[in-house]
Amino acid sequence: MIFSSYEFIFIFLPVTFFVYFYLNKNKFTKIATGFLALASLFFYSWWNLIYLPLILISVLVNYLISLYLLKPSKKNKSFLIIGIIFNLSLLGYFKYSDFFIQNVNVVFNTSYSLLYLTLPLAISFFTFQQIAFLVDSYKGYVKKNKFLNYLVFVTFFPQLIAGPIVHHKEMMPQFSESVNKSIIYKNVYLGFFIFSIGLFKKVVLADSFAIWASYGFDVMDQLSLIEAWVTSLSYTFQLYFDFSGYTDMAIGAALLFNIKLPLNFNSPYKSKNIRDFWTRWHITLSRFLRDYIYIPLGGNQDGNFKMYSNILITFLIGGLWHGAAWTFIFWGFLHAIAIIIHRLWIITGISLNRVFAWFLTFNFINITWIFFRVETWEDAFKILKGMFGFSGIVLPNMLQNYAVFSGKQVLFGEVYENFNYDNEITFWLLIGLCMCLFFKNSYQVINSYQPSNKIVTFIVIIFLISIMNLDKNAEFIYFNFSYSVFCRKTSI
Numbered sequence: 001m002i003f004s005s006y007e008f009i010f011i012f013l014p015v016t017f018f019v020y021f022y023l024n025k026n027k028f029t030k031i032a033t034g035f036l037a038l039a040s041l042f043f044y045s046w047w048n049l050i051y052l053p054l055i056l057i058s059v060l061v062n063y064l065i066s067l068y069l070l071k072p073s074k075k076n077k078s079f080l081i082i083g084i085i086f087n088l089s090l091l092g093y094f095k096y097s098d099f100f101i102q103n104v105n106v107v108f109n110t111s112y113s114l115l116y117l118t119l120p121l122a123i124s125f126f127t128f129q130q131i132a133f134l135v136d137s138y139k140g141y142v143k144k145n146k147f148l149n150y151l152v153f154v155t156f157f158p159q160l161i162a163g164p165i166v167h168h169k170e171m172m173p174q175f176s177e178s179v180n181k182s183i184i185y186k187n188v189y190l191g192f193f194i195f196s197i198g199l200f201k202k203v204v205l206a207d208s209f210a211i212w213a214s215y216g217f218d219v220m221d222q223l224s225l226i227e228a229w230v231t232s233l234s235y236t237f238q239l240y241f242d243f244s245g246y247t248d249m250a251i252g253a254a255l256l257f258n259i260k261l262p263l264n265f266n267s268p269y270k271s272k273n274i275r276d277f278w279t280r281w282h283i284t285l286s287r288f289l290r291d292y293i294y295i296p297l298g299g300n301q302d303g304n305f306k307m308y309s310n311i312l313i314t315f316l317i318g319g320l321w322h323g324a325a326w327t328f329i330f331w332g333f334l335h336a337i338a339i340i341i342h343r344l345w346i347i348t349g350i351s352l353n354r355v356f357a358w359f360l361t362f363n364f365i366n367i368t369w370i371f372f373r374v375e376t377w378e379d380a381f382k383i384l385k386g387m388f389g390f391s392g393i394v395l396p397n398m399l400q401n402y403a404v405f406s407g408k409q410v411l412f413g414e415v416y417e418n419f420n421y422d423n424e425i426t427f428w429l430l431i432g433l434c435m436c437l438f439f440k441n442s443y444q445v446i447n448s449y450q451p452s453n454k455i456v457t458f459i460v461i462i463f464l465i466s467i468m469n470l471d472k473n474a475e476f477i478y479f480n481f482s483y484s485v486f487c488r489k490t491s492i
Helices: 006-025 029-044 051-070 076-108 123-138 147-155 168-176 185-219 224-258 275-280 284-296 304-322 325-349 354-373 378-389 397-402 422-438 442-450 453-468
Strands: 393-396 409-411
Touching: 006 029, 006 224, 006 409, 029 051, 051 076, 051 147, 051 354, 076 123, 123 147, 123 168, 123 284, 147 168, 185 224, 185 378, 185 422, 185 453, 224 354, 224 378, 224 393, 224 422, 224 442, 275 325, 275 354, 284 304, 284 393, 304 325, 325 354, 325 378, 354 378
Parallel strands: 393 409
Antiparallel strands: none
16 A cells, blocks of 8 residues: 555545544544554555565564563673574565576576565664664664554554654654644644655655656667666656655654654755755664774774765675665665765865755766666666766757857757657756745744635645546555565666
């Protein structure tokens, strides 16, 4: 089940909302918590019941290990290691087995058969979340842990499929507060407001960009300069509004239950350097990589060479986390190099013009997303060749009279010859850019929200527009990374 579906919006969400608060109103608090856990498991297993036993086993094993970690003992570190090995083994088996076999076959010229395992939904998210929980338990940040509470912590449906990756201390106190067990109408208004904005971003904006991105990446054999840039920018905005839309809907759905999810998406395309980008994009993942990989490796404590090595390792792991393919790893490598260059640049004390700094950062992100999207290296080279003019440059006919040169590489004609809706492409790209740069993100909206008839009218309109567009392709990119049937590669 996904957020942008009739089943979720008109059946699952309202039924879960009313039953949960009805039970709490009648003092059946434990039953209400159990119901929320069961509803979340139903949400998780909607498409394929085969996922259910796996997540339940994962939750049970991690819970039992956490009980040992909560007891003062010299053996705690051993249990922590066992827990981490269990989680990584589960993730590695389902997500990376075929990737490993493929590479063994290439390197050693063998022909081992692939396993073709069904990738469990959201396994990377709940695996990382539970690893963080075990480490926090070992360090003493978790004082007590009841199974039902832990089950809700892992499976709470707004954040289950595509994050954010939350900490126990961020979530469980909110569920325990008595005031949150009753309907808070301000949160209902805010929740519906934010959810509607996210829904619009997904089904109207992201899915519109998806048409051109998919055509350029998956259909065209060759792209001219402008067509290639349209393709890459379309995917850049598709990914932005897909993830931003999901984040908003997750925030909105959680607010209905009086739960505030941690900030996970903070206008990342406003970034003026690559470090700033990673403080804004998928914030909870960046936090996890920093706290549980970069710092344990030594962080920046052991000299520059070790620090740069730690940065490289962290980003390579981050790339591999997103998908079992060398293109994902290379994407992580490029961002690691960019972070290192940024640190070296800071040492020089030279500051760039703010507009130029943004332009440089945005285009680096846009180009590197290509490796995040492509199925093969050949697809990446196809896009890059087009973007840098090696597949020909087609300029509008109106410029022909002003050109002082033309020839084999520079032609005049239909700029969007191979794309439909050519008159719409430029418009939507400009709209996407403006929304990324000048509109408030969800947390800014929440903090400044003032109910009014105009706002209510606006929300109703965009909600209805979104509902009318639900019949489009309603898959989240980041959600796709969690579900192998719809993935180009194995995924999150």
